Amino acid sequence: MDRDHAVRMENITKTFGDVVANDEVTLSVKKGEVHALLGENGAGKSTLMNILYGLYSPTSGNIWINGEKKHFENPNNAMDAGIGMVHQHFKLIPRMSVLENIVLGERETTAQRDGIAGYLSQLFGRDRDGPRNQLTQLAEQYGLEINPDAKVWELGVGEQQRVEILKALYRDIDVLILDEPTAVLTPGEAERMFETISTLVDEGLTVIFITHKLWEIEQMADRVTVLRDGKAVDTVDVEDIDRNDLAELMVGREVLFDIEKQPVSPGQTVLEASNLHADDNRSLPALTGVDLTVSRSEIVGVAGVSGNGQRELAECLIGFRPLTDGQIKIDGEDLTGCSPKEIIDSDVSFIPEDRHAHGCAADLSVMHNAATKVYRNGGIDSGRLLLDYTSMADYAEDIVDGFDVRGVTEVRQTPAGTLSGGNLQKLILGREMSRAPSLLIANQPTRGVDVGAIEHIRERMLEQQKDGTGVLLISEDLDELLDLSDRIVVLYEGEIVHETTPEATNKRELGIYMSSGSAATIKEAPAAEVR
């Protein structure tokens, strides 16, 4: 094997029971490049990287690192061979400091020992500052400033990710795998992440990152390997391919990026919320006087950096979170203080931000999950005491077919939790839309979902709009807001600070309102910013 390749995985196959996660995948990563791994949810990207990191053993196939054939039993083997990985969900211990987290797992450390002996050894130990110095040095070298003594729980998501990267670098690695590094980051943090990747490569590392965002590849990667249904479809130089071709490679068909939005004239007001006040989970004020109206056949986009009250706004509107002040009217009826049931009965549908924690019962069947909004009130039970599970199953099958939910073998048997993110989201969408709601509150409906599903979800929302549903679309994806909304409001620190229309604004202007809450610096922004 040639030595230009930092990693070469050849004919990797991995099966879980009957499921083939990777099918004869070959991946070559050159030294010093940024190599992207692109694919829809469930295409086998994470599995492949977990094999490289030693978490899974391949069913068949071989791995070469720097031209040497390797066999990894566990991640320690992989780390010894110079492979590090930062998972999508961080594996840090919140109560411990940054330094403690970084040295955790190292046998030879004096960083933290209990009792007097520990204290003495810290005091007199020859290398007591070893890890700290090494960390400071690494942080400087790679531009990852961090306070080594801060507790991890005090850190923001972006900072925690830096800790994870430092933790990997501390093990002296050559290849760093990043699993969807920007999925949890705000746009600003993501920018910073990209700078970090550049620095890492400048310092001689090889970076592999998993993503399903095309623009990230355009911005960051040198080469990209596209996975589809567990197979490697192609590896290409990023310079030689455009976004549409990439998307087509990824989903196996052409993807519409510019959705044709037909003008629909809004009807009667369906949601009228005034002066909403509410607290967040820590009892701190999260909404401080939100006024909002949505009309039938209107999509109102809510822009904002995550954590500015979006979640609380959505939960208040569906009666899940109590208001501390304000009023909510649906179709002219005052529903302030009503239970979720009463609000659902007023034909309000809801797509929660976190589909696993709030959107479904993961261990119950697809059928159970499909019916949550219709099982009562004549939807399924036709007014009798007993539920009709046969028609419930039919109902679920209609949603599965109509919304292209894949991965369902039998609606009564397949647990919702086994569906991939995008398919679960389509199931939730189907459940919420099949009842032809008068108001749909959608919180981040396309986040973490692959391109094919995003397209589907957006089209469905537009269809629903035509059918007279008013949509409140809360999203951090500005393209989505600009493409779909009739009006856009910006939520900043619990208040609506700006209202505009997609025609009258652009990403840059929205970004300024989102990040500063005012137009103070907006004068310098050219009005005709390219979207």
Place this chain on the structure above:
Amino acid sequence: MIPEISVERRKNVPQWLAYGAPVFTILAALLVAAVPLLWLNISPIWVYWELFISQPSTIGGVGDVLTTGLPLFFAGLAVYIPLKAGLWNIGAEGQLFVGAVVGSAIALHVQLPAVLLIPTILLAASIAGALYGAIPGYLRAEHNVNEIISSLMLTFAATTFTGYLLRGPLQGSGGQTATDRLPDVALIPSVLTPRLHVGVGLVILVGVAATLLLNRTQLGYEITFIGSNSTAAVQSGISKYKIYITVFVIGGGLAGLAGMVEVAGVHGRLFEDFSPGYGFTAVAVALLGRNGVGRVFAAALFFGLLTAGGTTIAVTQNVPSALIDVIVALTILFLLTAEFVKEHRIQIGSAGSESAPRPEGST
């Protein structure tokens, strides 16, 4: 870090795991229980033969198993139904006591013909148990008080208060800490063998009702959904308040019924130790049978077999009856271990979740 093998195993043998786990648990418990038996110079094979082969082959033995299994089944459901909603009713024993006390008091003081009196005392016992069960349910729903602690504490309150009543207002003329014998019209008649009372017919009634409730009704759907993900359920318009109280009311009612059936069907009077810890063994019954009402029944029969058979061999063969408690305790211990292993596997988080409980309503 996860070795590959455990992931594969979960994928390949889900049925094996689901069905094998309870069987393995029991076999392991019996194996370990053989050690103290051998130490006492008692042949474990003989004991197990007596328990599992000889006993069920006589009609009297079957009667014993059924009458012991009945309160275990009802109390088991009293734990199982709240468990479906994600709550732990550890207080079935207390609800059972309250039911037995109220039912017995009525039987002693109200004069009615048998046709009316027996249903009256059974119903009153159920209502009393249900109300007593409603307390931890309400505290959890309204004030988020941990139901494990409140239901357990209420058990001690109930058993202690029963002790007081049996030395005071309800004490019989014999001077023991027991009531007088209930009037004959209040006693549930026997069939086939003197030790099998017709109350076991209730097993079919309650079993079918519980199955229908969980698998076919709107309420059962809501219970299952709350138990699987309460946040998602509440956002779907299901009232946690209503479900939490309802499952405890149903559970308490069944436990109260179990208490009264035991008094009116087996003992004929209420005394302090009328229940050999049915309400506590019920937790094990519910865990062992966690995947369906039918399995709860099977688990209740198994523990019924142990309890009834244990009494028989203790009396006839001079085997310490504590040994049976050891077997029961070991089974519970292994059960908890099995639970831990299962949960641990779920946490590993591979794509499948075969070991998760099968949802109700699935065919």
